[in-house]
Amino acid sequence: MEDANKERRVLQHYVAKQDTVLIRIFGACDVNVNKLRLGMLVEALEDLKESVLRVRVTDTIGGCKTWYGTEWRCHKYDLIPVSQKIWQYLLAVQSPQERVRLANDEALCEQIRNISVNDIVWYCNDPSNKRVRELAFVRYIGSVAQLGLGHYFGLELVESQELFKTSLLAKEYFICSRWNAATVFAAVNNIYPYKETAISKEDAISGSLEKTLLLKNNVGTDHVNEKKRSVLDTTPAVLLEQFTLFDDNKNNNHESVNIKERHQTGKAELENDINNYTKSVDHDLFKCGNGEKNEIKKFNRIENRGDLMVGSNVKVLLDSDIHYGVIRWIGTPPGTSPGKLMAAVELDNGHPLGTDGTYKDIRYFHCRPYRAVFTDIEHCSHYENTKLDERSALVNNDNFGNMESSVITGIVRPISVKGDLESICGKYRGIQGHHNSCYLDATLFSMFTFTSVFDNLLFRPPNEKDCPQYEEVQRVLREEIVNPLRKNMFVRADRVMKLRTLLEKLSSVSGLTSEEKDPEEFLTSLVAQILNAEPFLKLSSGQDAYHYQLFVEKDDHLNLPTVQQLLEQSFLTSNIRLKEVPSCLIIQMPRFGKSFKMYQKIQPTLLLDVTDIIEDSPRQCTVCGKLAEFECKECYGQCGVGLESIAFCLQCLEKVHRHERRTNHEPKKLNVPNEFTILQEHCPVPRLYLELSAVVCIETSHYVSFVKCGPGSEAPWCFFDSMADRKGEQNGYNIPEMVPCPDFPYWLSEEGGNYLTELTDDRHLPEHAKRLLCDAYMCMYQSPDVMMYK
Numbered sequence: 017m018e019d020a021n022k023e024r025r026v027l028q029h030y031v032a033k034q035d036t037v038l039i040r041i042f043g044a045c046d047v048n049v050n051k052l053r054l055g056m057l058v059e060a061l062e063d064l065k066e067s068v069l070r071v072r073v074t075d076t077i078g079g080c081k082t083w084y085g086t087e088w089r090c091h092k093y094d095l096i097p098v099s100q101k102i103w104q105y106l107l108a109v110q111s112p113q114e115r116v117r118l119a120n121d122e123a124l125c126e127q128i129r130n131i132s133v134n135d136i137v138w139y140c141n142d143p144s145n146k147r148v149r150e151l152a153f154v155r156y157i158g159s160v161a162q163l164g165l166g167h168y169f170g171l172e173l174v175e176s177q178e179l180f181k182t183s184l185l186a187k188e189y190f191i192c193s194r195w196n197a198a199t200v201f202a203a204v205n206n207i208y209p210y211k212e213t214a215i216s217k218e219d220a221i222s223g224s225l226e227k228t229l230l231l232k233n234n235v236g237t238d239h240v241n242e243k244k245r246s247v248l249d250t251t252p253a254v255l256l257e258q259f260t261l262f263d264d265n266k267n268n269n270h271e272s273v274n275i276k277e278r279h280q281t282g283k284a285e286l287e288n289d290i291n292n293y294t295k296s297v298d299h300d301l302f303k304c305g306n307g308e309k310n311e312i313k314k315f316n317r318i319e320n321r322g323d324l325m326v327g328s329n330v331k332v333l334l335d336s337d338i339h340y341g342v343i344r345w346i347g348t349p350p351g352t353s354p355g356k357l358m359a360a361v362e363l364d365n366g367h368p369l370g371t372d373g374t375y376k377d378i379r380y381f382h383c384r385p386y387r388a389v390f391t392d393i394e395h396c397s398h399y400e401n402t403k404l405d406e407r408s409a410l411v412n413n414d415n416f417g418n419m420e421s422s423v424i425t426g427i428v429r430p431i432s433v434k435g436d437l438e439s440i441c442g443k444y445r446g447i448q449g450h451h452n453s454c455y456l457d458a459t460l461f462s463m464f465t466f467t468s469v470f471d472n473l474l475f476r477p478p479n480e481k482d483c484p485q486y487e488e489v490q491r492v493l494r495e496e497i498v499n500p501l502r503k504n505m506f507v508r509a510d511r512v513m514k515l516r517t518l519l520e521k522l523s524s525v526s527g528l529t530s531e532e533k534d535p536e537e538f539l540t541s542l543v544a545q546i547l548n549a550e551p552f553l554k555l556s557s558g559q560d561a562y563h564y565q566l567f568v569e570k571d572d573h574l575n576l577p578t579v580q581q582l583l584e585q586s587f588l589t590s591n592i593r594l595k596e597v598p599s600c601l602i603i604q605m606p607r608f609g610k611s612f613k614m615y616q617k618i619q620p621t622l623l624l625d626v627t628d629i630i631e632d633s634p635r636q637c638t639v640c641g642k643l644a645e646f647e648c649k650e651c652y653g654q655c656g657v658g659l660e661s662i663a664f665c666l667q668c669l670e671k672v673h674r675h676e677r678r679t680n681h682e683p684k685k686l687n688v689p690n691e692f693t694i695l696q697e698h699c700p701v702p703r704l705y706l707e708l709s710a711v712v713c714i715e716t717s718h719y720v721s722f723v724k725c726g727p728g729s730e731a732p733w734c735f736f737d738s739m740a741d742r743k744g745e746q747n748g749y750n751i752p753e754m755v756p757c758p759d760f761p762y763w764l765s766e767e768g769g770n771y772l773t774e775l776t777d778d779r780h781l782p783e784h785a786k787r788l789l790c791d792a793y794m795c796m797y798q799s800p801d802v803m804m805y806k
Contacts, residue, residue, distance in 0.1 A: 024061045024062070025061075026061065026100075028059075028060040029097070029099065029100050029102075030057070030058040030059070030060060030071070030095035030098065030103075031056070031058070031095065031115050031119040032052050032053065032054055032055060032057075032094060032096075033054065033094060033120075034054050034094055034561070035052065035054055035559065035560075036051070036052050036090070036094040036557060036558070037050075037557060037559075038050055038051070038052050038073075038089060038090050039089040040088055040089075041070060041089050042070075042086060043085045043086030043087055044085070044086075045082045045084075045085075046082065052094065053112065054112050054113070054116060055111070055113065056073055056074070056112070057103060058090065058095055059071060059074070064089070067091055067092040067093065067567070068089060068092070069089075069090050069092060069095075070087055070089065071087065071088055072086065072088070073086075074165075076107055076110075076164070076165050092567075093565075094559070096119040098119050099125070101129050101167075102119070102128065102129060104166060104167040105128065105167050106119065106204065107165045107167070108164070108166030108204065109166070109204060109205050110203075111143075111205070111524070113524035113545075114143060114524060117205075117525065117526070118205060124209070128207075131154060131169075131207075132154070133154055135154045135210075136152070136153060136154075137171070137207045137208065137210050138152070138207065138209070138210055139152040139171055139173060139200070139207055140206055140208060141206065143205040143206055143526075144521075144526070146208060146526055146527075147365055149208065150174065150175055150384075151173075151210065152172060152174060152200075153171065153172040153174070154169055154170070154171060155170045155171065155186075155190035155191070155192065155199075156169070156170030156189045156190040157169055157170070160182075160185065160201055162185055163182070163185075168202065168203060169201070169202045169203075169206075170186060170189050170190045170199065170201055171199065171200050172192045172193065172194075172197045172199055176198045178198055180198070180199070180200040182200055185201060186200075210385075324343060324393065324396060325343065325346065326344060328342070328343045328398055329398070330342070330359070330361060330397060330398060330399065331396070331397055332361055332363075332391055332395055332396050333747055334367060334369075334389060337451070339363050339364075339365070339367060340363070340364050340399070341363040341364055341387075341389075342361065343359050344362050345359070345360035345380045345381055346358070346360075349375055349376065349378065349390070350376075350378070356392070357393040358391065358393060359391060360373070360375065360380045360390050361389050361390075361391065361396065362383045363387050363388070363389060365387075366384070366385070366386035366387055367386060367387075369389065370385070370386035371385070371386070372384065372386075372387070372388060373388045374388070375388075416450070416508050416509045416749045417444075417448075417749050417751075419448075420504075420508075421496075421500055421504075421506060421507055422504075423495050423496050424503055426499070427475075428499040428503050429502065430465065430466050430468050430502055431466050431502055432725075432726040432727065433466075434726060434731070435732070436732075436756075437732050437754075437756040440505055441734060442753065442754065443741060443752070443753045445736075445753060446465075446505070446506065446507070446752040446754050447501065447506075447507045447509075447738050447752055448508050448738060448749070448750055448752050449509065449738030449750045449752060450510075450512070450749070451530055452531060453509065453513075453516065453738065454719040454738050455535050455538055456515075456528075457512065457719070457752070458535070458736065458738065459535040459712060459719075459721075459794075460498075460501075460512075461501070461721055462710035462721045462796055463710075464497075464498045464501060464502070465502065465725075466709075466723060466725050466726055466731075467709050467724075467727075469599055469600045469798040470600065472549070473490075473542075473543065474493065474494040474498060476490075476547075476549070481548060482548055485522055485546075486547070486548070489515070489518050489519075489522070489546050489547065490547065492511075492514050492515050492518065493542075497511055497512060497515060505754075509749070509750070513529065515542075517529055518546075519546065523540070523541035523545045523546055524541075524545065525537050525538075525541040525545075532717055535712055535793070536563060536604060539602070549562075552598050552600050552602065553594060553598055553601065554594065555594065556592050556593040556594070556595055556631045563603070563604055564583075564601065564603050564604065565604045566603060566605060567589065568586050568589065568606055570614050570615070574615070576615075576619055576773050577618055577619070578621050579618065579619070579620050579621040580621040580624060580658065582605075582606060582618070583603065583624070583629070584628065584629065584658040587629045588649065588659060594626070594631065595631050597626065597630055597633075597801075598706075598802065599798065599802040599803050600799070601624070601626075601796075601797040601798075602794060602795075602797075603795045604793070604794050605618055605792050605793055607793065613790075617790055619763075619764060619768075620708055620764055620792060621764070622729075622764050622765075623705050623707060623708070624706040624707075624708065624797050625703060625704070626704050626706055627660075627702075628658070628659035628663065629659065630704060632686075632689065634688060634702065635660075636660065637663060637665040637668050638656040638660050638663055638664065638668075639655060639664065639672065640665060640667075641701075642701075643665060643688065643701055644664055644665055645665055645669075645685065645688060646665075646666065646683045647662050647663055647664075647684050647685075648664065648669070648681050648683040649662055649684075650678070650681040651672065654678075655672060663686070669683055705799075706797035706798060707724075707729075707797060707799070707800065708797055709724050709797060710723045710724065710796040712792075712795075712796070713788065713791040713793055714791055714793040719793070720736060720787065721735075722734070722735055722760060722784075722788055727800060732756065732757075732758065733756075733761070734754050734756055734757055735756075735757050735784055735787075736754050737753055737755075738750065738752045739751075739752070741753065757784055759785065760784075760788070763785045772789065778790055
């Protein structure tokens with residue numbers, strides 16, 4: 017039997033997405049129950065039905081011997097599926113948080129799966145800071161016995177000459193193209209796929225590999241991509257000094273330094289060669305008419321503009337952001353208005369629209385990919401080198417409009433509106449969006465503007481388990497975002513960017529300052545990892561959670577499911593309960609990624625009945641309404657609807673199960689509190705409800721939210737979009753907006769549901785109704801009663 021289990025085929029590979037409890041079903045060890053921790057690697061051996069798997073666990077971090085030779089019972093809900101190749105890569109990753117981050121990023125995993133030997137990748141020595149990276153060739157993929165379990169990437173670095181700890185191992189596994197190349201073995205979290213542009217791989221590599229710059233016989237030689245002309249290709253070597261050589265101690269342009277050294281060693285010889293070259297070759301720069309000469313001078317010549325020249329340290333305004341770099345070229349490119357000067361700037365950090373030194377298929381200089389931008393010289397301004405360390409802190413408020421967004425200390429209560437919303441709605445209301453921040457804007461607006469259910473995050477004193485920056489993150493959230501939002505109804509984007517920068521620096525979630533993210537990633541970063549808040553949900557399985565993802569099988573007969581129906585179906589399928597009534601419940605709709613939706617429309621439930629999902633809570637018999645003593649899962653939907661249909665008192669249980677179709681059912685006795693058993697004849701079974709407070713929606717990667725503007729069932733609702741409008745183009749800024757939604761309760765009512773059921777074309781829905789029902793991503797609920805005690 018044991019040998020048979022050892023040879024069992026692996027059905028699927030997984031990563032544990034959170035801590036959970038497993039039950040041993042095979043093998044000898046000291047415990048029958050053990051804790052699977054976040055980031056552990058799991059192999060599924062058998063599907064035990066009802067979303068339960070027979071698994072074996074690989075613990076590469078904790079070194080627990082309990083897992084060896086044992087098999088366990090685990091729920092699919094606690095696992096993230098990955099391919100076998102990615103699973104092998106993750107074995108080499110030491111950080112459990114990094115494993116989960118990678119496993120959750122399906123698009124990135126797919127790109128990594130396609131990486132093969134001789135491909136180009138980015139290498140990041142520090143996975144938490146992907147801005148510091150360098151290009152590398154993949155020379156080996158596979159196991160490295162000396163490094164332990166998992167598969168590694170053997171890299172040949174393009175520019176670095178650094179000797180790494182694993183460099184000496186490289187000779188045993190692969191051969192480099194250059195004898196002096198720096199090598200390193202990297203785990204999958206240390207690399208990042210290189211996205212090729214229209215240029216070829218070889219041409220995209222930094223100028224340190226470019227061999228045509230100074231070889232006198234190669235002047236004017238085409239690059240690998242023959243369609244791309246180059247200013248450098250058609251210019252003699254001595255003239256190249258005017259383009260690329262300057263004293264640049266601050267920017268470490270090693271390429272320029274090397275060129276200069278090589279020029280000085282044979283400058284006389286080169287000048288002589290060029291003189292002969294200009295006499296014998298019909299070269300554009302030397303044999304042309306006066307008009308052509310003037311054009312070439314404008315095109316190629318280094319020009320000064322006031323205090324700006326090649327080599328000047330400048331700051332450039334791009335997409336409402338200030339970037340820093342060095343001018344590499346100044347002139348008027350072909351096709352540009354005569355007399356208009358442009359500057360080619362090599363940025364200190366990459367930009368999505370940057371190139372490797374080319375502009376409209378013409379090369380002006382060489383740099384790393386995404387580092388070169390070509391802009392009107394009027395958009396560049398000089399800055400002092402002494403301010404280098406202050407770059408990231410500098411923010412020009414003009415980039416975000418003229419609205420004031422001051423710091424407000426103390427305690428500011430949530431806004432509460434009764435009746436008309438017009439006085440607080442309009443443009444420049446809410447949180448201003450900037451650089452893919454909508455996921456965070458919509459979530460923060462929903463959490464703090466009109467409710468205090470999350471206020472514990474703002475005021476909990478620090479303890480010894482918190483990170484050193486805990487108070488600073490809490491202060492920025494409270495005094496620069498939440499308080500101004502509640503008092504002035506506006507938060508400028510630079511205030512939010514300060515929080516985003518802190519989150520990216522301190523959490524395991526990368527890209528929070530620039531990339532598209534989801535609300536749950538933001539909640540993980542802020543609430544779970546940095547503010548270290550107590551989980552909002554305590555599950556009967558022993559797990560804790562901050563939000564609940566609905567996992568259900570699609571019912572093709574269900575045209576318009578409600579959140580109430582999906583929640584009960586999910587808890588029934590998962591066979592779990594909540595241990596207590598939560599103060600807040602964040603529910604993620606059954607959709608995957610930004611496009612796939614299980615149901616075309618979902619109707620959020622205004623008043624969510626959670627009576628039947630609370631463990632050991634008194635429940636009503638579905639037949640007579642008295643105190644229920646038993647539960648029969650097989651009766652789901654037969655004697656009523658939802659989880660209420662599976663609860664019975666003893667008399668009704670016996671009566672219902674006399675039917676021949678139910679004789680094989682296996683009811684389970686409920687744990688009823690003794691106090692309530694005594695009082696059941698004198699008081700009815702109470703129902704427990706949560707109120708809907710917000711709905712976060714997504715359409716084409718853009719998040720917005722519908723938010724309840726105060727307590728009670730009569731409170732009005734508003735629609736919020738942090739990027740509803742825009743002032744200006746590239747150098748402009750976004751304008752947030754709040755809009756009243758008086759029809760919101762109708763679309764969530766029974767009458768509205770009947771209309772939606774009969775509707776055949778969603779295009780006939782009003783704009784806000786369509787976004788609410790078709791694009792719902794996350795629903796936030798709260799308990800006014802429990803809020804008072806937490």
